[in-house]
Amino acid sequence: MENVVLIVHLILALSLIGTVLLQRSEGGGLGMGGGGGATGGRPAPTAMSKFTWALAIAFIATSITLTLIAAEKSAGTSVVDRLGGGSSAVEGSGVPDLGESLLPPSADETPLLPSGD
Numbered sequence: 001m002e003n004v005v006l007i008v009h010l011i012l013a014l015s016l017i018g019t020v021l022l023q024r025s026e027g028g029g030l031g032m033g034g035g036g037g038a039t040g041g042r043p044a045p046t047a048m049s050k051f052t053w054a055l056a057i058a059f060i061a062t063s064i065t066l067t068l069i070a071a072e073k074s075a076g077t078s079v080v081d082r083l084g085g086g087s088s089a090v091e092g093s094g095v096p097d098l099g100e101s102l103l104p105p106s107a108d109e110t111p112l113l114p115s116g117d
Helices: 002-022 048-075 077-083 085-093
Strands: none
Touching: 002 048
16 A cells, blocks of 8 residues: 555656646746736636646645555554664664663762772
8 A cells, every 4th residue: 555655656746846847937936026016916827737736735645645654654663673672782782781870870889990009
């Protein structure tokens, strides 16, 4: 199921790129050039712009679907669980065991170091 949605998602992405590139340029990129009055109104939507909106909505829908599928697969697991073995993966990786507390030892617990005489 995930592979089918992913293939549809990729086809929609390529189609959306193609339709955006095929559209006629309105000029004045990013709304520059200003103007107002009768020439400042929005043009009537064309069939190409409606098709672009439909592709965009379908693309967003497949994005949300892929997110939900991925969240369902990973529910209740962590990266350490997927490595297999929990604490054994940490021991084998060279990470020191910090024990129960991450705080430094108190003055009573520190061993006395020999003097350098």
